[in-house]
Amino acid sequence: MFVMQMAMASSFEKVSEKIIFNGEKIFEYRLSNGLRILVLPRHQAKVLSYGIWFKVGSVDEKLDPKLKKTGLAHLFEHMMFRGTTKYPDPMFTELTSRMGAEGQNATTYYYRTNYFESIPSVELEKLMELESDRMRNLKIIKEGFEKEKGAVVGELRRHLDNPGSVAHDELMALAFEKAPFHWNVIGSEDEIRGFTLDEANYFYRTFYAPNNATIIAVGDIEPEKLVKLTVKYYGSMPAQELPTIAMPVEPEQEKERRKEVRHPQATSELLMMAYRIPPITSDEVVPLSLLSTHLSTGMEARLRKLLVDTGIAVSASGGPSSQPDVYLFSVRLTENRHADQALRVIDKELGSLQKAPISKEAFERALNQELLSLYSDISENASLGSFLGENLMLSGNYLRGFEIIESYRKTTSLDIQKAAAKYLRPENRSIVVVKPQGKTKRASQPPKGDKAP
């Protein structure tokens, strides 16, 4: 039921109160303008982690008829630190610094953008005032916009100097023909330099709306107090109509795709491949996640034993990622070794996994390593906030990560075998091999990372 707050423009509703496996409680509320609040109280220290998550990322840009480009979601994340009328640049960062804010930053990915910091809990109200102010009253002016483009181009250049980042961009472009995962998150240099103030204003007014946002707080805070402050600082923000752009359906992949890329900074080969898999909401992701631990975690990981111990690779890993929904393998080859060698080894191992279940000991190892990883993820306020936020943005269910771990206990080695057989097939994959460029190269020419079809 919605509770009316006197003298406030908004009301709120308590949606749920959930107990997670270690006995801690997560409270969920929603304001009448659509803003969602998740809060997990922890009082061991007088600090808390505060994050605000927007359900907008690079996939929302290219298909939007008012934008048709990629990179604004990320550039805009930078702009959010550039000041408002009340708190002009650099007051936001100075004031949060004065509070003693730790780990203040923001990130943009395909499907979401988040802003976060940890603060002494007594500073919460001031922080919420600042955060809500920049969500509504950002001053987007040409001078700051153009300067920030320079910093973002610097970030892009750094990305393009890294053969691994370029391999990932190329792999997604190869694996997805229609879905906007085809384009990298940061955009191309031309796109970044070409964004206009009108586009920035449209993006801000449309997507930085309360009905597209979730506040997640973990630490020394009582839920009622957080809700009261949220109503005070975010309650009067009007909900916005969000664009309803249908995500193109990516056609079933029917045959293997391959691409070779030469990179001027690479001195040895790099193999990356992506198998298409179902989304995180599917139960089939559960055995695929356990398989990833079997293949990639620890000294006993299969890929380590088969590729690193044999001298073929310096590192090797494989595991599921969501949005884009792919099972991603990454192998950094030893100098003078070739990607084809690694591919043959992986194919042989996947063939074995599809024919027979993994041993009881290997299953136990994978399960307990998953628990160790989960326990580490949730031990710190900031990492738990991030865990909840990612699950919410990916699946609409902030408890999804805990549900997957719980499902491990009902999963069998046979389920892993079946999932490997169903999804880790050559015709369901795309492969990118990065090779050194060789001797004929032009000096100071940035590598080409982003490729539109």
Add this chain to the structure above:
Amino acid sequence: MILKIGVALLFILAQLAQKTAFSAAEPPMLFEEDPSLLTTSIQVIVRRGSAMDPEDKAGLSNFLSRLMLRGTKNRSREAFQSTLERLGGALWVSTNHDTVVFSGKVIRENTAAFLKLVSECLVEPALNKQEFELLKREITSEISYSKNRNAQLVGWAFRRSFFESSPLERPVNGTLSTVKKIKHKDIQPSYRSHFHKNNLVFAVASPFKDTDIRKQILEMWNAFPDGRHVAPTVVHPKLSDRPLLIVVHKPATSTGSIVMGQPGIVANDPNRYALMLANFAFGSEAFSSRLFKVIRSDLGWTYAIHSTYHSLGSLSHQPSPFVIASTPSVEFTVKTLFKTWAMWKDFIENGSKQAEIGLGKESLIHSYPFEFDSAEKRLSYKIRHLLYEVPILSPDEYAKTLESITVDQIKKAVQKQHHPNRWVMAVLADKTVIEKQLDQEQKDLPDDKRLKIHKVLSPEEVIQ
């Protein structure tokens, strides 16, 4: 300024400050108990690191410690690692110039069995020849692969020039030539030099009372022979009064990687807090420092630029360098270098402003609780206090210490510690691009006043 830190923190800090000493009867054991923890973490700190490796076998400490994870006298590597990982545990090692640190973590219900395995690994490592050969190939492959990593290459090039002709000249994991010289017969003597009673410190963060854990650690410690701790040689780099510019030549980069450094301080330097405040204002604060505001926000030349005193958080007796690092777009590489240098000269000459230091004080005092807000962080502080006498101050003491420092004292501390021009500057980019930019930026200067490239290294030379 009003302190906004809870009473609980005062209690924690009082406990932290209890001195743990080195004695003949038992090792230094540091504990943090937190019943809400779902895992137990252990650190075993060996007070001998890569600085004591033989000059032609640099990387030996790192090699030894990684080999120790590959099986024990009673279990093959596979048996050891699969048992440990089936427990929901992980054990890894990191080598520094003064220490080797074994770190482990396990789900809480398997704590006792995990500690037994850690003991087996440290007391009875197999150190066998077959694993030695496999590891040697792995480490040399990793070093070769570093040619793909520009930040690592330029860091190593900087280290080589900054610490020239000292044990700190080489990276902790050695270079291709020194690792190749390490023989299996070197391993046992190295193990004996590292692992004896007087070289070990134990630290555990756990949900349990320390009684049982203490007993297990004592059993482990008693299995080691007696020995004499050898204090590391402290290196004080001698730099020229003119900057030394090293270029790592890599064609076709779209960014330039810059690392520039001056002699830094040890963790318990008397001017620790004054220099911390100076660095906050100049380059360490993520969004408000001078470097960030000018080079990134105003000029837009780079995504990242910051400065740091490495020693403030590291496990080392060495006065680690004060370092500024940045990755500007390649066309702004030399501009960034000169602008940073000019800003530094101004900072040395004119000092910081009252407002900058006021912001620094407020920020550092208010963020102080984050130094102690988890069991693992409290443990880390205890370790640094024990090994390097890093002071543990109550929130009031910390606030008073920082509040009492004046802008003038900060300026004097910076001028005493630093020099306007005494830099080692390492840049990774195309050397022809750097040469052109140096000419362009210095076209109005006479030849003898110009910054010139002292040395050009190829990536192969850096890792050799």
